[in-house]
Amino acid sequence: MSTSYPWHLEGDYFEACNCEAACPCVWFNPPSEGDCKLLVAWHIDKGHSEDITLDGLNTVLACYAPGHMKEGNWQAALYVDERADASQSDALVRIFSGQSGGHPGLLAGFIGQVLGVKHVPMTYENLGKERRLLMSDVAEMSIRAIDGIAGGEATIANPPLCVVPSHPSVVAKSEVYRYRDFGFNWEFSGRNGYFSPFVYHP
Numbered sequence: 001m002s003t004s005y006p007w008h009l010e011g012d013y014f015e016a017c018n019c020e021a022a023c024p025c026v027w028f029n030p031p032s033e034g035d036c037k038l039l040v041a042w043h044i045d046k047g048h049s050e051d052i053t054l055d056g057l058n059t060v061l062a063c064y065a066p067g068h069m070k071e072g073n074w075q076a077a078l079y080v081d082e083r084a085d086a087s088q089s090d091a092l093v094r095i096f097s098g099q100s101g102g103h104p105g106l107l108a109g110f111i112g113q114v115l116g117v118k119h120v121p122m123t124y125e126n127l128g129k130e131r132r133l134l135m136s137d138v139a140e141m142s143i144r145a146i147d148g149i150a151g152g153e154a155t156i157a158n159p160p161l162c163v164v165p166s167h168p169s170v171v172a173k174s175e176v177y178r179y180r181d182f183g184f185n186w187e188f189s190g191r192n193g194y195f196s197p198f199v200y201h202p
Helices: 086-096 102-108
Strands: 007-016 036-049 058-065 074-081 111-120 122-127 130-135 139-145 169-181 184-188 192-200
Touching (some): 007 130, 007 169, 036 122, 036 130, 036 139, 036 184, 058 086
Antiparallel strands (some): 122 130, 169 192
16 A cells, blocks of 8 residues: 555545436536445455545545535535544545645536534445445445346446546446435435446545
């Protein structure tokens, strides 16, 4: 892991939303349902912010975009792994809220309203072609990769809008998607999902 940056994260991520697979928002096209109900989870395999170690921690972002995602006005809530101590939590909030720059800073530019930050128990599972998240009584998410025509993973690389620009995204479908918080009550399955490794730094 590079130590030349003031902060650096690498690990695994996945997301699910209410769009049909594959989500058109990554191409700056309108969401297939007219709005976007997005849940994103990151597991940090190796990470630091200055001298603070962030290995093994998770973060989750819930986003609601009322229309075309490139128009912004997203509402967002950030969730931090309850295992993080105070210094780790502060570092994760700074990074994933965009305050520390890098790609999270670019994504934060679309957010019009921060609903809140919460510390909750969460479990992130990487199961080969599947990814699973369980977050207290707030959220449950499970996705499975869609096989390509020649077998293996179907991927999207370098779209105009994405959560992770460092790696191609594996296209998946949700098997479970449930989120209840901040007045939202989302529950559906068989919709879009993506996953990949990720690398973030300023």
